[in-house]
Amino acid sequence: xxxxxxILSGLIGFLGLSAQKTHTVAxxxxxxxxxxxxxxxxxxxxxxxxxxxxxxxxxxxxIVVSKSGSSKTTTSASTPVTTTSVAxxxxxxxxxLQPKQTIYGITKQxxxxxxxxxxxxxxxxxxxxxxxxxxxxxxxxxxxxxxAPATVVQTTTTTTTEKPAEVKTVxxxxxxxxxxxxxxxxxxxxxYKISRQFNLTQKQLFALNPGLETTGxxxxxxxxxxxxxxxxxxxxxxxxxxxxxSNTTSAPVTKTxxxxxxxxxxxxxxxxxxxxxxxxxxxxxxDTMFSIMNRFNVTLDQLISLNPNLSxxxxxxxxxxxxxxxxxxxxxxxxxxxxxxxxxxxxxxNDAKYRTMSIxxxxxxxxxxxxxxxxxxxxxxxxxxxxxxxxxxxxxxxINPDNTDLIVGPFFKSNVLxxxxxxxxxxxxxxxxxxxxxxxxxxxxxxxxxxxxxxYSDRIVKEVxxxxxxxxxxxxxxxxxxxxxxxxxxxxxSLSKPNVVIVNSSSEIQLENxxxxxxxxxxxxxxxxxxxxxxxxxxxKVIALGKQTQGVKAFSMFYSPxxxxxxxxxSKASLVYLMDRKINYDGDFEKEILAAYKGKYCKTPSKYAVxxxxxxxxxxxxxxxxxxxxxxxxxxxxxxxxxxxxxxAKPNGAYINNGYRVVRLMQ
Numbered sequence: 001x002x003x004x005x006x007i008l009s010g011l012i013g014f015l016g017l018s019a020q021k022t023h024t025v026a027x028x029x030x031x032x033x034x035x036x037x038x039x040x041x042x043x044x045x046x047x048x049x050x051x052x053x054x055x056x057x058x059x060x061x062x063i064v065v066s067k068s069g070s071s072k073t074t075t076s077a078s079t080p081v082t083t084t085s086v087a088x089x090x091x092x093x094x095x096x097l098q099p100k101q102t103i104y105g106i107t108k109q110x111x112x113x114x115x116x117x118x119x120x121x122x123x124x125x126x127x128x129x130x131x132x133x134x135x136x137x138x139x140x141x142x143x144x145x146x147x148a149p150a151t152v153v154q155t156t157t158t159t160t161t162e163k164p165a166e167v168k169t170v171x172x173x174x175x176x177x178x179x180x181x182x183x184x185x186x187x188x189x190x191x192y193k194i195s196r197q198f199n200l201t202q203k204q205l206f207a208l209n210p211g212l213e214t215t216g217x218x219x220x221x222x223x224x225x226x227x228x229x230x231x232x233x234x235x236x237x238x239x240x241x242x243x244x245x246s247n248t249t250s251a252p253v254t255k256t257x258x259x260x261x262x263x264x265x266x267x268x269x270x271x272x273x274x275x276x277x278x279x280x281x282x283x284x285x286x287d288t289m290f291s292i293m294n295r296f297n298v299t300l301d302q303l304i305s306l307n308p309n310l311s312x313x314x315x316x317x318x319x320x321x322x323x324x325x326x327x328x329x330x331x332x333x334x335x336x337x338x339x340x341x342x343x344x345x346x347x348x349x350n351d352a353k354y355r356t357m358s359i360x361x362x363x364x365x366x367x368x369x370x371x372x373x374x375x376x377x378x379x380x381x382x383x384x385x386x387x388x389x390x391x392x393x394x395x396x397x398x399i400n401p402d403n404t405d406l407i408v409g410p411f412f413k414s415n416v417l418x419x420x421x422x423x424x425x426x427x428x429x430x431x432x433x434x435x436x437x438x439x440x441x442x443x444x445x446x447x448x449x450x451x452x453x454x455x456y457s458d459r460i461v462k463e464v465x466x467x468x469x470x471x472x473x474x475x476x477x478x479x480x481x482x483x484x485x486x487x488x489x490x491x492x493x494s495l496s497k498p499n500v501v502i503v504n505s506s507s508e509i510q511l512e513n514x515x516x517x518x519x520x521x522x523x524x525x526x527x528x529x530x531x532x533x534x535x536x537x538x539x540x541k542v543i544a545l546g547k548q549t550q551g552v553k554a555f556s557m558f559y560s561p562x563x564x565x566x567x568x569x570x571s572k573a574s575l576v577y578l579m580d581r582k583i584n585y586d587g588d589f590e591k592e593i594l595a596a597y598k599g600k601y602c603k604t605p606s607k608y609a610v611x612x613x614x615x616x617x618x619x620x621x622x623x624x625x626x627x628x629x630x631x632x633x634x635x636x637x638x639x640x641x642x643x644x645x646x647x648x649a650k651p652n653g654a655y656i657n658n659g660y661r662v663v664r665l666m667q
Contacts, residue, residue, distance in 0.1 A: 021066040025057050026480035030437050033454050037485055038065040042438055043115050056413045056437075091138040092120065095145065097130055102442040110140045123187050129216050129651070183225045185217045190441070190650040196455055196658070198225040199462055202647045203293075203634070206300050216651050240579075241662040278306075283318040295631070296322050336378045337620075337627055340399055341365060342386045342409035342419070349391040354411065357608045361433070364605055364612030365408070367597055372620045379620075386410040392418065401426045405627050408616060413437050420446060429629050433615050436656070441649035447633070448649075448656045449615055453483055455658060456557045456578050457528070461490035463576050463662075464524060467553050473500045473524045474509040476538055483528035483557060506534070506541035511548055522551030525573075527558065535560020543569040563665075571665040579661045583610065583641045593640050614639035630655075 023034060031052070035045045046052060048064040057063070095106075103124065107114050118124050120135040183194065194217075195202050206212055208224040217223075281292070289310075293300060304310050306321045343358035344351075362383065373379050384398050392415050399407070401423050410416060413435040420430055420443050427445045436450040464473070473491060477484030484502045491498050503509060506527075511520040525545070527538045539562035542554045546569065554570065556563070556577035563570060563577055584590050593613065597605045605613065617639050622632035633655055636645045643659035 021064070022062050023065045023482075024480060025059055025061040025063060026478065026482055029057065029480070029482055030452060031057060031439075033452055033482065033486075034063070034065065037482055037489075040065065043118065047115070092135050093138040093141045094133040094135050095141060097128065097132045097134055103128065104439075104442060106134065106136075110136050110144045112136065112140055123219060125188050125190065125650075181224055182222045185219050185221045185223060187219045189217055189219075190653075191217070192441070192647055192649040192656060192658075194223075194225070195647060196458055199459065200225065201645075201658075203300070210300065210304060241664070279322050281320045281322055283314060283316050283320060285316045287314065287316070289314055292320070292322075293634075298322060335625075336380050337405050337623055338403055339369075339379060339381045339406045339408065339620075340404050341381060341383045341616075342395065342407060342415075343383065344388060344411055345385045346388055347385050348394070349387040351388045353388070357411075360606045360608035361612035363601055364597070364609035364614070365616035366612075367593070367600065368613045368617035368620060371593075371596070371617065377620060377623070386415060389414065396422050399423075401428060404428055406619065406623070406629065407431065408619065409433060411435065413440065416440065416446070431615065431619055433611060441653045441656075443654050444652050446654040447619070447646065448654055449644075451580065451657050451660060453557070454486060456660065457483055457486040458490060459578060459660075459662070460487055460526060460528075460555050460557055461494060463555055464491060464526065464553075465494050467574075468495055468498070468524065471522055471524045471551075471553070472512065473498055473526065475500065475502045475526045475528055476506050476509070476534065477502050477504060478529035478531065478534070487526060487528055487557075506537045509541055509545065511545060520549040522549050522553070524553045524555070526554075527556035527560075527577075530558035532560060532562075536562040539563060539566050539570060542573050542575065546572045559663075563663075567665055571667050573665075574667075575665045577663050579663050580643065580659075581607075581610070581614075581641045590640060610641050614642040614644075618642075618644045 021038075023038070025034070031042050031045055034057075035042050040048075045063075045065070048066075052061070052063060103114060103117065106112075107117055117134075117136070120137075124134075183198070185194075191202050191205065194200075195205050198205075200208075205223075205225070212223060279296075281296070283292075289300065289303070292298075292314075293303060302323060303320070306323065307318075309318070310320075341362070343362060344354040345358045346352055346355055369379055369381055382398075384395050386392055386395050386409060389412075392410070396418065399422070404423070404426075406429050407419060407423070408431045410419065411434050413432075416430065416432045416435045417440070420440075423430065423445070429445050429447060430443075431447045431449065432440065433449045436448050436452055440446055440448065475484045475487055481502060488500045488502060491500050506525070509523065509525050511523060513519065514521050523545070525538070525542055527535065529535075529538075535556070535558065538554075538556065539560065542552065543566060545552045550572075552573045554573040554575040556575070559577055559579040559582055563575065583594070585594070594604065597603075597609070597613075618637055619629065621637065622629050622635070624632060633646050636643070636659065638644070638659075643661055644657055645659035646655040647658045648654075649656050
């Protein structure tokens with residue numbers, strides 16, 4: 001039956017193509033990235049594609065991104081508004097936001113759709129702090145609110161279709177960084193979005209704006225975003241940086257991936273003493289502000305407010321006063337860490353679509369678990385067949401929330417949401433290896449592994465902006481053109497009247513002649529396609545252009561093996577590329593893991609085996625003896641091929657991996 005419904009919805013979508021603009025979903029694309037590309041909200045995207053809200057996006061799906069002839073009108077507050085929720089009584093009320101309440105939780109408890117909730121609360125995202133007032137239909141509050149008090153507000157609503165007497169045009173001005181390094185917060189901004197836009201870590205954002213983490217973002221408020229750039233010079237031909245710009249390393253490209261050793265600050269006798277709601281801590285040699293913040297789970301602002309002398313710097317021997325925090329999640333079963341691994345083998349559902357991927361992921365994860373067990377970690381790992389969409393709920397019955405400390409998987413967003421709801425009361429950490437969507441950002445116990453392409457495209461925009469001198473810019477796009485469009489939009493927003501051209505292949509990049517001198521004019525070439533053959537063609541074209549004229553600049557969102565093979569020639573174009581999930585085959589740690597995998601499985605690890613190892617090893621090495629994984633989440637770690645650097649999507653929200661490496665080829 002499900003299959004028939006899917007086919008029918010596909011036919012309906014096909015018949016409407018002539019009146020609608022569509023988009024074909026490409027690998028790694030998310031609803032957030034697609035909505036950003038076409039200038040619509042996630043709610044609008046789901047309204048145009050109702051079946052995708054629950055079913056999620058799949059590679060190759062054709063979705064509607066706009067309807068021809070549609071327009072948006074913003075009316076004044078006096079304009080009548082039609083809402084289904086309040087049509088019966090014309091009354092609304094307000095509730096006071098309680099701890100742990102989320103947008104999703106409110107919609108479920110009060111039986112109201114998210115779109116209706118947002119109509120009643122236009123600035124909802126910025127009003128989700130404890131104690132804030134949320135407007136709801138009074139009838140819904142009385143029916144579903146239990147004993148929760150409600151403030152009644154008379155609201156007259158109407159379903160009239162008459163033209164309003166007056167319509168005020170509202171002009172939205174997007175404010176970016178000013179000369180003084182300030183940014184005006186917009187209605188839908190969050191920490192993750194602003195940090196990414198200005199290439200800051202969230203720690204840097206909070207350090208620039210003391211108190212911001214506790215007070216939250218307020219639309220219209222100016223915050224400081226400057227001071228994020230750190231320059232470093234190097235005489236080497238290749239320079240590798242991580243994206244946080246806090247740990248710059250100069251090294252040959254074949255030695256860029258290193259294993260980070262993670263350890264807790266040494267605990268010395270009498271270093272910590274307790275007093276009511278506060279503890280005091282004596283600063284030890286080797287302590288840093290961030291290590292103390294991570295250890296005690298406090299913000300920089302909280303630390304400085306109780307210890308003003310920190311403005312003069314952190315010194316060994318200082319005594320700090322620190323407010324006690326609510327305990328973080330800790331394991332339930334003594335010394336043993338109970339881990340559930342949920343993979344879509346599809347045996348019970350007789351669906352082998354993702355079985356090979358799941359088996360490969362499992363082999364890598366198993367190797368990581370065995371490695372950590374050998375090092376003394378006590379583990380109890382249970383592998384659960386997540387089945388498919390129709391059988392997934394049955395797999396939840398195999399999880400005991402009272403005896404589970406960590407869940408890795410499942411793969412797909414809709415299943416991740418079901419797991420989060422299932423363990424909501426226990427706040428068990430859940431790791432999503434591939435799912436990344438804005439509607440997951442509200443869950444504080446969720447760890448999102450997949451980095452969005454928009455993070456990479458934003459970085460390329462910044463890199464180009466640093467060298468741009470009125471050159472013509474070519475962007476080589478993949479089939480979807482999503483990455484290329486995002487880069488072009490960013491360049492046109494940040495540069496003064498740039499000449500940007502999107503092309504389908506590198507062969508279309510051409511030098512132009514200066515009309516006065518007749519000499520070739522250098523261009524900027526950008527690769528926005530992660531296909532290996534596209535990378536090889538791009539490298540060849542850049543080398544050819546460099547032989548014709550000096551000053552050609554090249555950038556790539558993705559790594560290609562061709563870049564390493566042509567280091568000297570590509571250095572002439574100062575190629576800058578972003579690198580993720582690449583194994584350093586010369587590293588000692590990497591050699592050890594690859595040899596262990598081959599010895600165990602008689603083959604080299606596949607892409608998904610590498611991901612399985614990296615995800616499991618990173619999570620297990622963040623667990624301390626008490627199982628308090630979130631106390632270690634702020635540490636930057638590089639595993640076999642993946643860099644992990646987690647940031648908060650929003651206050652009390654999910655953690656998202658924002659890690660990647662920047663490689664610069666220099667003469």
